[in-house]
Amino acid sequence: MSSPDHASAHASTNASASTNAADPSAFVSRHGFATTYGHGVATGVGDRPGSVVAVCDPEVWQWFGPAFGPAPDLRIDAVELSPAHLDELAGSVPADATIIGIGGGVAMDVAKWVHWRRGLPLIQVPTLPSVNACFTRMTALRDGGRVRYEGNAIPEQVIVDFDIFQAAPPALVRAGIGDVLSCHTALWDWRVGVAAGFDPAWDDDSAGSSMRYIDALRRAAPGIHDVTDAGIASLMELHREIGWRCHEMQHARFEEGSEHFFAYCFEEVTGRTILHGELVSVGVLIMSAIQGNNSWLPRSIVHSAGTRHRPQDLAITWDEIDATLDHLRAFTTAGGYWHSVIQEGFDVGRAKEQARAALDFD
Numbered sequence: 001m002s003s004p005d006h007a008s009a010h011a012s013t014n015a016s017a018s019t020n021a022a023d024p025s026a027f028v029s030r031h032g033f034a035t036t037y038g039h040g041v042a043t044g045v046g047d048r049p050g051s052v053v054a055v056c057d058p059e060v061w062q063w064f065g066p067a068f069g070p071a072p073d074l075r076i077d078a079v080e081l082s083p084a085h086l087d088e089l090a091g092s093v094p095a096d097a098t099i100i101g102i103g104g105g106v107a108m109d110v111a112k113w114v115h116w117r118r119g120l121p122l123i124q125v126p127t128l129p130s131v132n133a134c135f136t137r138m139t140a141l142r143d144g145g146r147v148r149y150e151g152n153a154i155p156e157q158v159i160v161d162f163d164i165f166q167a168a169p170p171a172l173v174r175a176g177i178g179d180v181l182s183c184h185t186a187l188w189d190w191r192v193g194v195a196a197g198f199d200p201a202w203d204d205d206s207a208g209s210s211m212r213y214i215d216a217l218r219r220a221a222p223g224i225h226d227v228t229d230a231g232i233a234s235l236m237e238l239h240r241e242i243g244w245r246c247h248e249m250q251h252a253r254f255e256e257g258s259e260h261f262f263a264y265c266f267e268e269v270t271g272r273t274i275l276h277g278e279l280v281s282v283g284v285l286i287m288s289a290i291q292g293n294n295s296w297l298p299r300s301i302v303h304s305a306g307t308r309h310r311p312q313d314l315a316i317t318w319d320e321i322d323a324t325l326d327h328l329r330a331f332t333t334a335g336g337y338w339h340s341v342i343q344e345g346f347d348v349g350r351a352k353e354q355a356r357a358a359l360d361f362d
Protein backbone atom coordinates (compact mmCIF):
# COMPACT_ATOMS: atom_id res chain seq x y z
CA MET A 1 0.00 0.00 0.00
CA SER A 2 1.42 3.34 -0.98
CA SER A 3 -1.68 5.48 -1.38
CA PRO A 4 -1.33 9.11 -0.23
CA ASP A 5 -3.75 8.37 2.63
CA HIS A 6 -1.68 5.48 3.85
CA ALA A 7 1.57 7.43 3.50
CA SER A 8 0.28 10.41 5.46
CA ALA A 9 -1.21 8.22 8.18
CA HIS A 10 2.12 6.44 8.52
CA ALA A 11 4.10 9.68 8.61
CA SER A 12 1.77 11.15 11.20
CA THR A 13 2.18 8.22 13.55
CA ASN A 14 5.93 8.56 13.35
CA ALA A 15 5.81 12.31 13.75
CA SER A 16 3.73 12.21 16.91
CA ALA A 17 5.64 9.29 18.33
CA SER A 18 9.02 10.93 17.77
CA THR A 19 7.82 14.28 19.09
CA ASN A 20 6.80 12.56 22.28
CA ALA A 21 9.51 9.90 22.48
CA ALA A 22 11.91 12.16 24.37
CA ASP A 23 9.33 12.90 27.06
CA PRO A 24 8.18 9.99 29.22
CA SER A 25 5.19 12.05 30.38
CA ALA A 26 3.79 12.25 26.83
CA PHE A 27 0.56 10.67 25.66
CA VAL A 28 0.34 9.07 22.20
CA SER A 29 -3.05 8.01 20.85
CA ARG A 30 -3.31 4.75 18.95
CA HIS A 31 -6.55 5.87 17.27
CA GLY A 32 -8.11 8.71 15.36
CA PHE A 33 -7.45 10.80 12.26
CA ALA A 34 -4.04 11.01 10.58
CA THR A 35 -2.20 13.89 12.24
CA THR A 36 1.06 15.63 11.43
CA TYR A 37 3.06 17.49 14.09
CA GLY A 38 6.00 19.81 13.64
CA HIS A 39 7.36 23.34 13.32
CA GLY A 40 6.18 25.18 10.21
CA VAL A 41 4.23 22.17 8.92
CA ALA A 42 1.17 24.30 8.07
CA THR A 43 3.16 26.71 5.89
CA GLY A 44 2.13 26.37 2.25
CA VAL A 45 -0.84 24.13 3.10
CA GLY A 46 -2.83 25.75 0.27
CA ASP A 47 -0.28 24.85 -2.40
CA ARG A 48 -1.92 21.82 -4.05
CA PRO A 49 -3.46 20.73 -7.36
CA GLY A 50 -7.06 21.57 -8.25
CA SER A 51 -9.16 24.23 -6.62
CA VAL A 52 -8.52 25.15 -3.02
CA VAL A 53 -11.13 26.50 -0.61
CA ALA A 54 -9.98 28.07 2.65
CA VAL A 55 -12.54 27.99 5.47
CA CYS A 56 -11.17 30.36 8.06
CA ASP A 57 -11.96 32.48 11.08
CA PRO A 58 -11.72 36.00 9.59
CA GLU A 59 -9.29 37.25 12.26
CA VAL A 60 -7.10 34.17 11.89
CA TRP A 61 -6.83 34.73 8.14
CA GLN A 62 -5.32 38.17 8.79
CA TRP A 63 -2.14 36.60 10.15
CA PHE A 64 -2.25 33.14 8.58
CA GLY A 65 -3.12 34.27 5.02
CA PRO A 66 0.50 35.01 3.93
CA ALA A 67 1.60 31.49 5.03
CA PHE A 68 -1.25 29.75 3.20
CA GLY A 69 0.52 29.56 -0.19
CA PRO A 70 -1.10 30.67 -3.47
CA ALA A 71 -4.35 32.59 -2.92
CA PRO A 72 -7.28 30.16 -2.47
CA ASP A 73 -9.85 29.93 -5.28
CA LEU A 74 -12.50 30.67 -2.67
CA ARG A 75 -12.28 31.90 0.90
CA ILE A 76 -15.17 31.27 3.27
CA ASP A 77 -15.42 33.25 6.52
CA ALA A 78 -16.44 30.80 9.26
CA VAL A 79 -18.83 32.77 11.44
CA GLU A 80 -22.17 30.94 11.53
CA LEU A 81 -23.38 27.37 12.05
CA SER A 82 -27.02 27.32 10.96
CA PRO A 83 -27.75 24.39 8.61
CA ALA A 84 -29.34 26.59 5.92
CA HIS A 85 -26.30 28.88 5.82
CA LEU A 86 -23.87 25.95 5.77
CA ASP A 87 -25.69 24.27 2.88
CA GLU A 88 -25.60 27.52 0.93
CA LEU A 89 -21.82 27.64 1.48
CA ALA A 90 -21.42 23.99 0.47
CA GLY A 91 -23.28 24.71 -2.77
CA SER A 92 -20.85 27.52 -3.66
CA VAL A 93 -17.73 25.35 -3.68
CA PRO A 94 -16.05 24.11 -6.94
CA ALA A 95 -16.43 20.38 -7.66
CA ASP A 96 -12.65 19.72 -7.73
CA ALA A 97 -11.89 21.58 -4.50
CA THR A 98 -9.86 20.57 -1.49
CA ILE A 99 -11.40 22.08 1.66
CA ILE A 100 -8.89 23.48 4.15
CA GLY A 101 -10.19 24.51 7.58
CA ILE A 102 -8.04 26.98 9.52
CA GLY A 103 -8.85 28.36 12.97
CA GLY A 104 -10.85 27.40 16.02
CA GLY A 105 -13.94 25.27 16.56
CA VAL A 106 -16.27 27.19 14.26
CA ALA A 107 -13.84 27.02 11.30
CA MET A 108 -13.30 23.28 11.87
CA ASP A 109 -17.06 22.69 12.04
CA VAL A 110 -17.88 24.72 8.91
CA ALA A 111 -15.08 22.98 6.95
CA LYS A 112 -16.37 19.57 8.12
CA TRP A 113 -19.87 20.33 6.88
CA VAL A 114 -18.79 21.57 3.42
CA HIS A 115 -16.47 18.55 3.00
CA TRP A 116 -19.15 16.07 4.10
CA ARG A 117 -22.03 17.58 2.09
CA ARG A 118 -19.96 17.67 -1.11
CA GLY A 119 -17.76 14.61 -0.64
CA LEU A 120 -14.56 16.65 -1.12
CA PRO A 121 -11.14 16.12 0.52
CA LEU A 122 -10.57 17.92 3.85
CA ILE A 123 -7.45 19.13 5.63
CA GLN A 124 -7.75 20.70 9.07
CA VAL A 125 -5.30 23.23 10.55
CA PRO A 126 -6.38 23.98 14.13
CA THR A 127 -4.84 27.20 15.41
CA LEU A 128 -5.79 26.58 19.05
CA PRO A 129 -6.44 23.49 21.16
CA SER A 130 -9.49 25.04 22.85
CA VAL A 131 -11.89 22.37 21.56
CA ASN A 132 -11.56 18.95 19.97
CA ALA A 133 -13.60 19.89 16.86
CA CYS A 134 -10.77 18.96 14.44
CA PHE A 135 -10.90 15.36 15.71
CA THR A 136 -14.67 14.78 15.78
CA ARG A 137 -16.84 13.75 12.83
CA MET A 138 -19.98 15.74 13.48
CA THR A 139 -20.63 19.46 13.14
CA ALA A 140 -22.17 21.26 16.12
CA LEU A 141 -25.05 22.97 14.29
CA ARG A 142 -26.91 25.90 15.81
CA ASP A 143 -30.43 25.04 14.82
CA GLY A 144 -33.30 27.16 16.16
CA GLY A 145 -31.41 28.19 19.32
CA ARG A 146 -30.20 24.67 20.16
CA VAL A 147 -26.98 22.76 19.57
CA ARG A 148 -27.46 19.69 17.36
CA TYR A 149 -24.77 17.33 16.08
CA GLU A 150 -24.81 16.01 12.52
CA GLY A 151 -22.41 14.91 9.78
CA ASN A 152 -19.59 12.45 9.28
CA ALA A 153 -16.37 14.24 8.39
CA ILE A 154 -13.07 12.39 7.98
CA PRO A 155 -10.11 14.68 7.19
CA GLU A 156 -7.22 13.38 5.10
CA GLN A 157 -5.01 15.02 7.65
CA VAL A 158 -4.99 17.24 10.73
CA ILE A 159 -1.94 19.51 10.80
CA VAL A 160 -0.69 20.68 14.20
CA ASP A 161 1.94 23.37 13.73
CA PHE A 162 3.80 24.03 16.99
CA ASP A 163 4.84 27.48 15.73
CA ILE A 164 1.18 28.56 15.53
CA PHE A 165 0.32 27.36 19.04
CA GLN A 166 3.50 28.81 20.52
CA ALA A 167 2.79 32.23 18.99
CA ALA A 168 -0.65 32.35 20.65
CA PRO A 169 -1.22 33.83 24.11
CA PRO A 170 -0.36 30.92 26.49
CA ALA A 171 -3.72 31.23 28.29
CA LEU A 172 -5.49 30.14 25.09
CA VAL A 173 -3.40 26.96 24.89
CA ARG A 174 -3.79 26.25 28.62
CA ALA A 175 -7.57 26.46 28.17
CA GLY A 176 -7.34 23.36 25.95
CA ILE A 177 -7.45 20.98 28.92
CA GLY A 178 -11.21 21.53 29.46
CA ASP A 179 -12.54 18.90 27.04
CA VAL A 180 -10.18 16.29 28.52
CA LEU A 181 -10.64 17.29 32.17
CA SER A 182 -14.39 16.88 31.64
CA CYS A 183 -13.83 13.08 31.64
CA HIS A 184 -13.37 13.33 35.42
CA THR A 185 -16.88 14.64 36.22
CA ALA A 186 -18.61 13.02 33.22
CA LEU A 187 -17.51 9.56 34.35
CA TRP A 188 -19.08 10.10 37.79
CA ASP A 189 -22.31 11.33 36.19
CA TRP A 190 -22.40 8.41 33.77
CA ARG A 191 -22.03 5.97 36.66
CA VAL A 192 -24.93 7.46 38.66
CA GLY A 193 -26.98 7.78 35.47
CA VAL A 194 -26.62 4.08 34.78
CA ALA A 195 -27.46 3.28 38.41
CA ALA A 196 -30.63 5.37 38.04
CA GLY A 197 -31.55 3.47 34.87
CA PHE A 198 -31.21 6.34 32.39
CA ASP A 199 -28.05 6.12 30.38
CA PRO A 200 -26.17 4.37 27.61
CA ALA A 201 -24.92 1.03 28.91
CA TRP A 202 -21.95 1.11 31.23
CA ASP A 203 -18.72 0.07 29.60
CA ASP A 204 -15.76 -0.81 31.87
CA ASP A 205 -13.33 -0.34 29.04
CA SER A 206 -14.43 3.22 28.31
CA ALA A 207 -14.68 4.04 31.98
CA GLY A 208 -11.09 2.85 32.47
CA SER A 209 -10.03 4.91 29.46
CA SER A 210 -11.50 8.07 30.98
CA MET A 211 -9.29 7.58 34.02
CA ARG A 212 -6.24 6.96 31.83
CA TYR A 213 -6.93 10.21 29.94
CA ILE A 214 -7.08 12.15 33.21
CA ASP A 215 -3.84 10.56 34.36
CA ALA A 216 -2.16 11.40 31.03
CA LEU A 217 -3.45 14.97 31.28
CA ARG A 218 -2.02 15.28 34.79
CA ARG A 219 1.40 14.21 33.51
CA ALA A 220 1.22 16.51 30.49
CA ALA A 221 0.01 19.56 32.45
CA PRO A 222 3.44 21.16 33.13
CA GLY A 223 4.28 20.95 29.41
CA ILE A 224 0.90 22.46 28.54
CA HIS A 225 1.63 25.27 30.99
CA ASP A 226 4.99 25.92 29.30
CA VAL A 227 3.51 25.37 25.79
CA THR A 228 6.28 22.90 24.90
CA ASP A 229 6.16 20.72 21.77
CA ALA A 230 5.53 17.63 23.92
CA GLY A 231 2.84 19.37 25.98
CA ILE A 232 0.96 20.52 22.87
CA ALA A 233 1.33 17.10 21.23
CA SER A 234 0.04 15.26 24.32
CA LEU A 235 -2.97 17.56 24.59
CA MET A 236 -3.83 17.18 20.90
CA GLU A 237 -3.28 13.41 21.07
CA LEU A 238 -5.76 13.27 23.96
CA HIS A 239 -8.26 15.24 21.86
CA ARG A 240 -7.59 12.84 18.96
CA GLU A 241 -8.20 9.79 21.14
CA ILE A 242 -11.37 11.25 22.69
CA GLY A 243 -12.73 12.26 19.26
CA TRP A 244 -12.19 8.71 18.07
CA ARG A 245 -13.87 7.23 21.15
CA CYS A 246 -16.96 9.45 20.73
CA HIS A 247 -17.45 7.94 17.28
CA GLU A 248 -16.57 4.42 18.39
CA MET A 249 -19.13 4.49 21.23
CA GLN A 250 -21.71 6.58 19.35
CA HIS A 251 -22.10 8.74 22.43
CA ALA A 252 -19.99 11.16 24.45
CA ARG A 253 -21.14 10.13 27.91
CA PHE A 254 -17.59 9.44 29.12
CA GLU A 255 -16.54 13.06 28.42
CA GLU A 256 -19.71 15.15 28.66
CA GLY A 257 -21.69 15.51 31.87
CA SER A 258 -22.71 18.08 34.46
CA GLU A 259 -19.60 20.23 33.78
CA HIS A 260 -20.77 20.78 30.18
CA PHE A 261 -24.39 21.27 31.29
CA PHE A 262 -23.09 23.98 33.64
CA ALA A 263 -21.35 25.59 30.64
CA TYR A 264 -24.44 25.43 28.41
CA CYS A 265 -26.62 26.79 31.21
CA PHE A 266 -24.15 29.65 31.80
CA GLU A 267 -24.46 30.56 28.11
CA GLU A 268 -28.26 30.52 28.27
CA VAL A 269 -28.46 32.51 31.51
CA THR A 270 -25.90 35.16 30.55
CA GLY A 271 -26.51 35.29 26.79
CA ARG A 272 -22.76 35.15 26.17
CA THR A 273 -19.87 32.78 26.39
CA ILE A 274 -16.17 32.65 27.21
CA LEU A 275 -13.49 30.30 25.88
CA HIS A 276 -15.05 26.82 25.91
CA GLY A 277 -12.13 25.07 27.61
CA GLU A 278 -12.06 27.60 30.45
CA LEU A 279 -15.81 27.50 31.00
CA VAL A 280 -15.77 23.69 31.04
CA SER A 281 -12.78 23.69 33.44
CA VAL A 282 -14.77 25.92 35.81
CA GLY A 283 -17.64 23.44 35.45
CA VAL A 284 -15.35 20.52 36.37
CA LEU A 285 -13.98 22.31 39.45
CA ILE A 286 -17.47 23.15 40.73
CA MET A 287 -19.20 19.89 39.83
CA SER A 288 -16.44 17.62 41.14
CA ALA A 289 -16.80 19.39 44.52
CA ILE A 290 -20.58 18.91 44.47
CA GLN A 291 -20.12 15.26 43.46
CA GLY A 292 -17.64 14.72 46.31
CA ASN A 293 -15.47 13.26 43.58
CA ASN A 294 -11.73 13.67 44.32
CA SER A 295 -11.90 17.36 43.49
CA TRP A 296 -8.21 17.67 44.47
CA LEU A 297 -7.34 15.93 41.18
CA PRO A 298 -8.86 18.36 38.65
CA ARG A 299 -7.72 21.18 40.94
CA SER A 300 -4.10 20.00 40.81
CA ILE A 301 -4.27 19.61 37.00
CA VAL A 302 -5.75 23.10 36.55
CA HIS A 303 -3.08 24.44 38.90
CA SER A 304 -0.15 22.83 37.10
CA ALA A 305 -1.47 23.62 33.59
CA GLY A 306 -2.07 27.23 34.72
CA THR A 307 -5.60 27.26 33.29
CA ARG A 308 -7.54 30.41 34.20
CA HIS A 309 -10.44 29.53 36.50
CA ARG A 310 -11.09 32.38 38.94
CA PRO A 311 -14.09 34.51 37.95
CA GLN A 312 -12.08 37.74 38.04
CA ASP A 313 -9.52 36.24 35.62
CA LEU A 314 -12.30 35.16 33.24
CA ALA A 315 -14.25 38.43 33.39
CA ILE A 316 -17.30 36.68 34.81
CA THR A 317 -19.11 37.55 38.04
CA TRP A 318 -20.29 35.55 41.04
CA ASP A 319 -23.80 36.77 40.24
CA GLU A 320 -23.55 35.01 36.88
CA ILE A 321 -22.29 31.78 38.47
CA ASP A 322 -25.03 31.92 41.12
CA ALA A 323 -27.69 32.55 38.47
CA THR A 324 -26.35 29.56 36.50
CA LEU A 325 -26.58 27.31 39.57
CA ASP A 326 -30.09 28.63 40.35
CA HIS A 327 -31.26 27.68 36.86
CA LEU A 328 -29.27 24.49 36.39
CA ARG A 329 -31.79 21.87 37.44
CA ALA A 330 -34.66 23.36 35.44
CA PHE A 331 -32.34 23.88 32.46
CA THR A 332 -31.13 20.27 32.33
CA THR A 333 -34.61 18.84 32.88
CA ALA A 334 -36.25 21.03 30.22
CA GLY A 335 -33.38 20.39 27.78
CA GLY A 336 -33.52 16.62 28.25
CA TYR A 337 -29.83 16.46 29.17
CA TRP A 338 -28.39 13.24 30.59
CA HIS A 339 -28.94 12.32 34.22
CA SER A 340 -26.15 13.73 36.40
CA VAL A 341 -25.30 15.01 39.89
CA ILE A 342 -27.76 17.83 39.15
CA GLN A 343 -30.63 15.32 39.57
CA GLU A 344 -29.02 13.69 42.62
CA GLY A 345 -30.02 15.72 45.67
CA PHE A 346 -28.58 18.96 44.27
CA ASP A 347 -28.87 21.72 46.89
CA VAL A 348 -28.50 25.15 45.30
CA GLY A 349 -27.51 27.01 48.47
CA ARG A 350 -24.81 24.48 49.30
CA ALA A 351 -23.69 24.39 45.66
CA LYS A 352 -23.01 28.15 45.72
CA GLU A 353 -20.81 27.76 48.80
CA GLN A 354 -18.98 24.80 47.26
CA ALA A 355 -18.43 26.77 44.04
CA ARG A 356 -16.70 29.57 45.96
CA ALA A 357 -14.34 27.13 47.67
CA ALA A 358 -13.77 25.20 44.44
CA LEU A 359 -12.53 28.19 42.41
CA ASP A 360 -10.46 29.87 45.12
CA PHE A 361 -6.87 28.75 44.48
CA ASP A 362 -3.83 29.82 42.48
Ligand SMILES: [Zn+2]
Pocket residue numbers: 179260276280
Ligand atom coordinates in the same frame (compact mmCIF):
# COMPACT_ATOMS: atom_id res chain seq x y z
ZN1 LIG B 1 -16.69 20.46 25.19
